[in-house]
Amino acid sequence: MPSKIVPILLVILSAFLFTAMIIIPRFAPPGTSAFEVSFIRFVSASLLLLPFYLMRRRKFSKPALKPWVYLSRAVMAVTMLSLSVFAINNAPVVVVQAILMGNGAFTVVLASLLAKERPAKFDLLALFLIIGGGIVTVINEDHSLLAITISSDQILGVAAAVLAAIAWGGEVLMVRSIAKHDHSLRLVTYVSVLGMVVTFPIAEAYGGLDLSWDVFTILSLMGIFAALGQLCSATALARISASDATPYRYSSVLFAVGLGYLVFGEVPSTHEWLGSLIIISGILISTWARFYRPVKTVSST
Numbered sequence: 500m501p502s503k504i505v506p507i508l509l510v511i512l513s514a515f516l517f518t519a520m521i522i523i524p525r526f527a528p529p530g531t532s533a534f535e536v537s538f539i540r541f542v543s544a545s546l547l548l549l550p551f552y553l554m555r556r557r558k559f560s561k562p563a564l565k566p567w568v569y570l571s572r573a574v575m576a577v578t579m580l581s582l583s584v585f586a587i588n589n590a591p592v593v594v595v596q597a598i599l600m601g602n603g604a605f606t607v608v609l610a611s612l613l614a615k616e617r618p619a620k621f622d623l624l625a626l627f628l629i630i631g632g633g634i635v636t637v638i639n640e641d642h643s644l645l646a647i648t649i650s651s652d653q654i655l656g657v658a659a660a661v662l663a664a665i666a667w668g669g670e671v672l673m674v675r676s677i678a679k680h681d682h683s684l685r686l687v688t689y690v691s692v693l694g695m696v697v698t699f700p701i702a703e704a705y706g707g708l709d710l711s712w713d714v715f716t717i718l719s720l721m722g723i724f725a726a727l728g729q730l731c732s733a734t735a736l737a738r739i740s741a742s743d744a745t746p747y748r749y750s751s752v753l754f755a756v757g758l759g760y761l762v763f764g765e766v767p768s769t770h771e772w773l774g775s776l777i778i779i780s781g782i783l784i785s786t787w788a789r790f791y792r793p794v795k796t797v798s799s800t
Contacts, residue, residue, distance in 0.1 A: 503743065506735035510747040513735070516728030518754040520721045521599075522762065524584045527714060533584035534702040536718055537577055541694035543722025544687075552688040559682045568677060569686070573693035575670045580725075581698075582663035589656030598660035599667065599751075628781030635774035671736070671744070674729075678737040687729045691722070749778055 524536050586595045677686060702708055735744060753775055759765040 503739055506738040506744070507747050509731040509735035510739075510744045511750050513728040513731035514748050514751040515754045516724045516731065518751045518758060520724040520728065521583060521587065522755070522758060523718060523721045523724075524587055525763075526717045531588075531714075532702065532705040533581040533588070534698055534705050535708060536584045536721070537580045538695065538698040538702040538708065539715060539718040540580065540721040540725055541577075541691050541698055543719035544691040544726040545695050545722070547723055547726050548684070548688040548691055552684055555684060559685060561680060561682055563685065564677065564681055569689040570693055572670075572673055572677060572686070573690045573697055575666060575673060576690055577694050577697050579663050579666040579670055582659045582666060586656045586660035586663060589659070595656065595660045598657065599664050624781075624784060628777055628784065631777055635770050635777060671732075671748075674733055675736040675740070675744075678733045683730050683733040683737065686733055687726060690729070691726060746781060749781065752778055 520540070524531075524533075527536060583595070583599065586598075674686075732744075756772075756775055
């Protein structure tokens with residue numbers, strides 16, 4: 500079995516968990532601020548991870564990194580999550596999901612510029628197909644692209660989704676660089692605790708934390724999904740490059756279509772089915788290029 504199979508499966512699992520996390524804010528009552536949602540997400544993740552961290556912290560073989568590294572990672576996570584929640588509350592979910600998928604393109608670009616990870620030609624072809632599939636999913640049945648009633652709130656929502664996609668791409672690259680030098684459990688635990696500390700005063704300033712226990716319990720699922728997703732992602736990115744992981748993270752749109760149907764009864768349109776098939780073709784091309792494409796060898800004679 501190729502050594503990349505397990506990390507790739509972890510990337511796909513993290514894509515599912517992050518997709519499940521992203522749709523949970525739809526259950527929050529109107530007027531709930533993005534920072535309130537973010538704070539609850541980090542609280543629940545911290546409560547989940549801290550017991551395991553305390554039991555295993557003496558067994559970590561790698562020393563802890565500088566505090567500013569964890570803090571910068573937490574700030575990036577808070578920024579990405581808050582922008583995503585704001586976008587989902589102000590623009591159509593399918594549009595936001597398609598834009599957030601652009602984080603893979605930003606990951607590849609940033610990895611090429613900052614980490615000198617040159618993507619293969621087949622990766623670029625797969626990326627082109629996957630982004631094209633994302634665009635197809637947001638075409639309405641009347642063949643109009645992003646056919647929504649433009650309002651100031653929706654414009655802000657779309658802008659927030661674009662910024663969240665950029666932040667997400669930077670976050671993946673940051674996790675990739677940190678995961679090589681730290682234990683995944685310690686990294687995710689520190690980020691969750693610091694994220695809770697960062698978001699608490701902001702959430703208090705933006706209306707306070709006066710949610711009911713029912714809503715708090717539902718939103719707490721975000722922390723569980725996010726913590727497990729981050730563990731999967733950090734473990735995978737410690738073994739493969741950000742460029743290798745990018746095509747498989749786009750499976751999130753397939754999970755979004757499935758969860759939208761199962762949870763909200765949203766029947767996929769023709770364009771959403773077509774876009775999903777295009778995305779799958781891009782993922783298959785990337786997989787074939789890594790595991791089944793013949794490798795040219797140079798004779799030594």
